[in-house]
Amino acid sequence: MTSLLPSLRSLLCAAVLAAPLLAAGQAKPTAKAISPDLFGIFFEDINYAADGGLYGELVQNRSFEYSPSDHGGWHPLTSWDYLHDGYAMGSVSVESAAPLHANNPHYVQLRVENPFQKGLGLKNNGFDGMALKAGEKYDFSLWARVKSGAAVPLLVQLRDKKDKVLAEITLSAQAAGWQQYRATFTAPAAEPEASLVVLATGKGVVDLDMVSLFPQKTFHNRPNGLRPDLAQVIADLKPKFVRFPGGCLAHGDGLDNMYDWKKTVGPVEQRVAQRNIWNYHQTAGLGYFEYFQFCEDIGAKALPVVPAGVSCQNSGGSWRIGGVGQQCIPLADMAAYTQDVLDLIEYANGPATSTWGAKRAAAGHPAPFNLEYVGIGNEDKITEGFEERFKMIYAAVHAKYPKMQVIGTVGPSPKGEDYDKGWTLAGQLNVPLVDEHYYEKPKWFLTNNRRYDTYDRKKPKVYLGEYASWGNTLFNAVAEAAYMTSLERNGDVVRLASYAPLLAKEGHTQWNPDLIYFNNSTVVPTVNYYVQQLFGQNQGTDYVAGVVAPPAGAVADTTVAASCVRDAKTGDVILKLVNASATAQPFQVDLSGLKGLNMAATRTVFTGDKDAKNTFASPNTVMPKTAAYKAKSRFSYEAQPYSLTVIRLRGKR
Numbered sequence: 001m002t003s004l005l006p007s008l009r010s011l012l013c014a015a016v017l018a019a020p021l022l023a024a025g026q027a028k029p030t031a032k033a034i035s036p037d038l039f040g041i042f043f044e045d046i047n048y049a050a051d052g053g054l055y056g057e058l059v060q061n062r063s064f065e066y067s068p069s070d071h072g073g074w075h076p077l078t079s080w081d082y083l084h085d086g087y088a089m090g091s092v093s094v095e096s097a098a099p100l101h102a103n104n105p106h107y108v109q110l111r112v113e114n115p116f117q118k119g120l121g122l123k124n125n126g127f128d129g130m131a132l133k134a135g136e137k138y139d140f141s142l143w144a145r146v147k148s149g150a151a152v153p154l155l156v157q158l159r160d161k162k163d164k165v166l167a168e169i170t171l172s173a174q175a176a177g178w179q180q181y182r183a184t185f186t187a188p189a190a191e192p193e194a195s196l197v198v199l200a201t202g203k204g205v206v207d208l209d210m211v212s213l214f215p216q217k218t219f220h221n222r223p224n225g226l227r228p229d230l231a232q233v234i235a236d237l238k239p240k241f242v243r244f245p246g247g248c249l250a251h252g253d254g255l256d257n258m259y260d261w262k263k264t265v266g267p268v269e270q271r272v273a274q275r276n277i278w279n280y281h282q283t284a285g286l287g288y289f290e291y292f293q294f295c296e297d298i299g300a301k302a303l304p305v306v307p308a309g310v311s312c313q314n315s316g317g318s319w320r321i322g323g324v325g326q327q328c329i330p331l332a333d334m335a336a337y338t339q340d341v342l343d344l345i346e347y348a349n350g351p352a353t354s355t356w357g358a359k360r361a362a363a364g365h366p367a368p369f370n371l372e373y374v375g376i377g378n379e380d381k382i383t384e385g386f387e388e389r390f391k392m393i394y395a396a397v398h399a400k401y402p403k404m405q406v407i408g409t410v411g412p413s414p415k416g417e418d419y420d421k422g423w424t425l426a427g428q429l430n431v432p433l434v435d436e437h438y439y440e441k442p443k444w445f446l447t448n449n450r451r452y453d454t455y456d457r458k459k460p461k462v463y464l465g466e467y468a469s470w471g472n473t474l475f476n477a478v479a480e481a482a483y484m485t486s487l488e489r490n491g492d493v494v495r496l497a498s499y500a501p502l503l504a505k506e507g508h509t510q511w512n513p514d515l516i517y518f519n520n521s522t523v524v525p526t527v528n529y530y531v532q533q534l535f536g537q538n539q540g541t542d543y544v545a546g547v548v549a550p551p552a553g554a555v556a557d558t559t560v561a562a563s564c565v566r567d568a569k570t571g572d573v574i575l576k577l578v579n580a581s582a583t584a585q586p587f588q589v590d591l592s593g594l595k596g597l598n599m600a601a602t603r604t605v606f607t608g609d610k611d612a613k614n615t616f617a618s619p620n621t622v623m624p625k626t627a628a629y630k631a632k633s634r635f636s637y638e639a640q641p642y643s644l645t646v647i648r649l650r651g652k653r
Contacts, residue, residue, distance in 0.1 A: 034491025540565025571651020
C-alpha cells in the first residue's frame, strides 16, 4: 500500500463528498491527502491558565503591579500580608521612584525602626496557596536595594498553612543599587497550602521587587518554565500546533490592552505586566519566547495570533450602555504596528545576526523556531476600519514573507454578517486560511457533520480555531468526536482545528466548558479531552474513503459517524467509529482494498453513561480502554452506545 499512496493522494472522488460513509464493497478505497497539521490546541490566558496555572511561578503579584483596573478591589499589595511579629516597629509602603525598570514601576519599601529580633516584612500565599512537594527544590529570588547605608539582613521562610516554619534561609541585602539575590529551598515535606515569608530582621530601609519562588522541576527543566504535570497533559494530546496567546486576549479590551508580543520577551523584570481582558492580571512571565519554546518541546508548530490593528468589538463591555466597541489603531501609527508584526516573524525565523533574531539568541535559542503560520485578527467585527488595517498588515507580510501561511478571521459565529464579509475579504485577497469559531449544542455538531463537504476547494482553506459543544458530559464529547470525523474527511480544506478553551483553574473560571480543569495539585482531563487525545494521537496523512459503511438504515448525520485515515510514514490505518445513539450500532468494515496491513491491531474504546463526566471528586470516571484486537479484511463491528472506538492496524515493514 505504501507504493500506492502517491497516486491515491492525488485522487479526490466526488462520491466521497456526497456520501461520506460508503457501503463496503461499493467502490475501491480512494485516498486524498489531508493536512499534516490538522489537530492542535488553542491556548489563552483565561480561567487563570497562565499565571497560577501553566506558568511555574508560585508567588502571586510578585512585582507589586496589581491594580483596581485588573480586578475590583485589587491593589499593589494584593496577595501580600504585612507581618510585624511581636514588638517590631516600622512600616511598609509601595513606591515608584527610581524603579527596578521603567516597565516594572512599583516596588515595596520596608522601613525597619526596631526589628525586636523577629523583624517585619511580607507574606505571600501564592495562588490559593503554594503546593510544595517533599524533597523537591525551589529557587527563591528577589531584587533589593538598601536605602539606609547599612546592610539589611533578610530572613526568607517557607511556612505551612498553620504558619509553622518549614525551611528558612538568611540573606544580606547590601547594595545601594538594585541587585538580585538568590537562594534554594528543599521542601522537607509535602504542603499543599504553603506560603513564602520575607522578613527584614535588622534596622534600616530596604526596597524589594520581583519576589519569586520557582520550582526547579519544570517541564523539560526550563528556567522560567512551565508546571510539569499540566504541561505533560497538554503534550499527551500530541498536538500538531499550538495557537497562542488567544482569543480575545490577543486583540484586547481597547487599544491600550492589545497584546504586544514585544513587551513579553526579554528578562522577566523588564516585561510589561497588564490587565487581563478576563478580569485579572497577566505578568507576561509566560511570554512569546516561552510559547515558542513550549511548541518546540512538544513537537508542535507555533501559531501566534496578532491583532489586526483593532481591539475587540466588545471593548469596554460594548454590549452595555457606555461601551466603547471596536477601536482602530490610527492610520498614522499603522506603519509602526505593521513593522511589529514583521519583527515577530524575524524574531521567530531570522538569523541570530538579525536585530530580532539576536534577541531570540540572547534568550538562549540561536536557531530559528521555523514559524510557518501567523494569524491576523481574532473573530473581529468586519468593519471598514478592520478591512483597511487587515489589508495593510497582510500586504506587508505577504510581500516580505511570501511563504508565510497567513490566517484571516471571519467573526465569532458559523454564519452571519461578519462571517460573510470575512470570507469575501479573504477571497478577494487570496488569504491562505481563515479562522472560523463556533460554540454550539451537541445536536448542532451531529446535524452539521457535512458542513465542509461542499466548501469550494478553490477558496481559502479553513482553520477551525475555536469550537466546543456546550458541556463536559460524555454525550458532548461523542458529538464532538462525530464532528471531528468530518474534519478528517475534509482535511484537504480544513487544515487546522483546535478545541477551546484549553485550561481552567478550579474556582477561577470565566468560561465553561473547558478541556482540562486543574487546581494546585490535581489535573482533571475532561471526557472531551480524551476525544481530542484519541484523535491527536491517531492522526493520518490521508483520508481513505470506501472502507467503512454505516449501520443499515442509520442516519449518518444524527446518530453515527466514521472515518478511515492512513499514516504515510508508518503505513498504519486508523479507523474511528462513533456511535452517538442509545443503542449499539453495527459498522461494516472492508479493508480488502488496502494492502500491507497487520490484522493484529489495537482497539481503544471510550464509552460510558451519556451524562458521565470527570470531576475533581471522580477524575477517572470515564477513561479510554485499550486492548489487542484481531481484525479481518472484512468484518462487522458493533459500537457501544455513546462511544468512540479507535482501531489501529499496523503497516507491515
